[in-house]
Amino acid sequence: MGLEAALPVDSFLTTQINKVINWSRRSALWPMPFATACCGFELMATATSRYDLARFGAEVFRFSPRQADLLIVAGRISIKMLPVLQRIYLQMTEPKWVISMGACASTGGVFDTYAVVQGIDQFMPVDVYVPGCPPRPETLIEGIMSIQRIIDREGIKDTSERGKGMGLVVQPTVQLGIANGE
Numbered sequence: 001m002g003l004e005a006a007l008p009v010d011s012f013l014t015t016q017i018n019k020v021i022n023w024s025r026r027s028a029l030w031p032m033p034f035a036t037a038c039c040g041f042e043l044m045a046t047a048t049s050r051y052d053l054a055r056f057g058a059e060v061f062r063f064s065p066r067q068a069d070l071l072i073v074a075g076r077i078s079i080k081m082l083p084v085l086q087r088i089y090l091q092m093t094e095p096k097w098v099i100s101m102g103a104c105a106s107t108g109g110v111f112d113t114y115a116v117v118q119g120i121d122q123f124m125p126v127d128v129y130v131p132g133c134p135p136r137p138e139t140l141i142e143g144i145m146s147i148q149r150i151i152d153r154e155g156i157k158d159t160s161e162r163g164k165g166m167g168l169v170v171q172p173t174v175q176l177g178i179a180n181g182e
């Protein structure tokens, strides 16, 4: 009887501890930027005071893959560059996530040539696609928040458990002022 009574308390404690762990993980994503072209400037803008990525706990950009858990690929990837990107991905610690930022990283963009990778998801799991050419910082922030929501909901899982990446697509942000002709 005593053991049966103790079980709900145990599971309650485990649930609460998991919630705290998930909350701390999602509030401290450390991005590894892999910026090769124009999208990189929007990535940099996201970290500035105007967009203030620090509000979401993801502003600590790391240039060492072993200290990062969120790879943001911004810009086109040439075939020659691909082994470097793959090595960086492999060197990152688990659990880790990948954002493909912009048309070039996700599809090759307008660079439909033999020298440019036509989508990084052919070579690594991609969790979130951020559309645009280039995407605005708000769209990238929405992509990061999508990953945070999934960590909140599903907890922390290794890439091997998550399979080939989540493959979410973020809706492009609308510039209301332009859309309304203001």
Ligand code: SF4
Pocket (backbone or CB within 6 Å): 037, 038, 039, 040, 074, 075, 076, 102, 103, 104, 105, 109, 132, 133, 134, 135
């Ligand atoms: S998607 Fe557009 S802005 Fe981004 S790297 Fe390609 S050409 Fe440049």
